[in-house]
Amino acid sequence: MASINTLKELLRSQLSLYADVQDTLTKEKNAIVTWDFSETNTLLAKKEKLIHKEKLLEEARKSLADRVKNELNAKDSTLSSIIEVAPDEDREELIDIKGQFEKIVVGINNESIALKMLYSTNVKVMNDLYTQLGILSCNTYDKKKSNNATSSVHIIG
Numbered sequence: 001m002a003s004i005n006t007l008k009e010l011l012r013s014q015l016s017l018y019a020d021v022q023d024t025l026t027k028e029k030n031a032i033v034t035w036d037f038s039e040t041n042t043l044l045a046k047k048e049k050l051i052h053k054e055k056l057l058e059e060a061r062k063s064l065a066d067r068v069k070n071e072l073n074a075k076d077s078t079l080s081s082i083i084e085v086a087p088d089e090d091r092e093e094l095i096d097i098k099g100q101f102e103k104i105v106v107g108i109n110n111e112s113i114a115l116k117m118l119y120s121t122n123v124k125v126m127n128d129l130y131t132q133l134g135i136l137s138c139n140t141y142d143k144k145k146s147n148n149a150t151s152s153v154h155i156i157g
Helices: 002-033 037-072 079-085 088-133 152-156
Strands: none
Touching: 002 037, 002 079, 002 088, 037 079, 079 088
8 A cells, every 4th residue: 555655654754853853952952051052053943944844744744644544444544543454564564653753752852841941040040140240120110219229231321
């Protein structure tokens, strides 16, 4: 069945892309830890390209999965439903591909959580530093002058 073979190839392409996403996230994490701003910017541009490629592959996968669903009379176009009705010679390979997806998604999720923590921590560190230096202005609009400390930005003008 040509459609299911094409679907398997497309899924392998997506796996390769997701492995590249995970690798890019790992590199971004290392760039943030080392405060390598040029590398961070380079990786952000690479992530944009990967996102675009992922959107294209996902649209193709949805279309192809719908076609395979109709050919095999699966209940829906999810990989699990297709595996249930796939011919025996394709089932094991699809199960393996599904397992690889599950593994890579966990890895991407772990890297994403680490990045969120790093970005959050870096923002807090920088805000605390700016506050200690008096660069950030007071965020309150209290009429009492004692609560509105003048920042160095206000003093410098």
